[in-house]
Amino acid sequence: MAHRPARPLLLSMLLLAPAALPAQPIAPGRWDVKSTGVDLVIPGTPAFMLRMLRGRSQTEKKCLLPAQAQGGIAALLVPKPDARCQVERAVAAGGRIDHVMLCPQKDGAPLRIVRAGIYTPAGFTLHMTMTGTTPKGPMRIVADQVATHAGPKCP
Numbered sequence: 001m002a003h004r005p006a007r008p009l010l011l012s013m014l015l016l017a018p019a020a021l022p023a024q025p026i027a028p029g030r031w032d033v034k035s036t037g038v039d040l041v042i043p044g045t046p047a048f049m050l051r052m053l054r055g056r057s058q059t060e061k062k063c064l065l066p067a068q069a070q071g072g073i074a075a076l077l078v079p080k081p082d083a084r085c086q087v088e089r090a091v092a093a094g095g096r097i098d099h100v101m102l103c104p105q106k107d108g109a110p111l112r113i114v115r116a117g118i119y120t121p122a123g124f125t126l127h128m129t130m131t132g133t134t135p136k137g138p139m140r141i142v143a144d145q146v147a148t149h150a151g152p153k154c155p
Contacts, residue, residue: 023072023092026064026121029152031076033060035128035143043136063154073119076147079103085113097124108133115145123147 036057040050068075074092077099079085085103092099097117102110109132117126126145133139 023070023074024121025070026073026075027149027152028064028066028069030150030154031062031064031123031147032150033062033076033145033147034058035060035145037141037143038127039140039142041138041140043134043139061150061155073097073121073124073147076124077115086110092119095119097126099126105132107135117145123149 034057037053037055040053042050062076064075072092074090077090077092077097079087079101083103085101088100088102090099090101091097095118097115097119099113099115101113103113104110111130111132113128113130115126115128117124119125124145124147126147128141128143128145130141130143131139
C-alpha cells in the first residue's frame with residue numbers, strides 16, 4: 001500500500017471547516033442576567049442557610065449601549081470594571097460560550113469563574129462554577145445563568 005501525503009486530506013478539512021464569523025449584534029438596552037444557585041459549598045456557612053440559598057435566584061441588570069450591543073452576546077460577559085476581574089478565556093462562537101475569568105478577593109487567591117453554555121441573539125443559558133478559598137477553606141458555588149433582553153431602554 002503506497003503512502004499518500006496528508007496534504008489533500010488537511011486541505012479538504014480546512015475547506016469544510018466553518019469560517020470565523022463576525023459577532024452577531026444583539027439588542028441594545030436593558031438585559032437581565034438571572035443566576036440561580038444549584039450547589040453551594042461555603043465553609044463556615046450553616047448547612048440550613050446553604051439549603052435556603054439553593055434554588056434561589058438573583059438578577060443582575062445590565063445596560064448595553066448600541067455600540068456595545070454590536071459586539072454580540074460577548075458584551076454581556078464583560079465583567080464590571082470595579083470587580084477588577086481578568087478574563088482568561090472568552091469564546092462566544094457557533095452558538096456556544098466558553099468563558100473563564102479570575103476575580104480578586106480582599107484576602108487570598110482570586111476566585112476562578114468558569115461559564116459554559118449556549119447562546120442566541122435573544123440571550124444565553126450558562127452553567128457557572130465559581131471556585132476559590134476562604135479563610136475557612138475551599139469553596140465552590142455552582143449556578144445556572146440565563147440572560148434575556150428586558151427592554152430597549154435602561155433605567
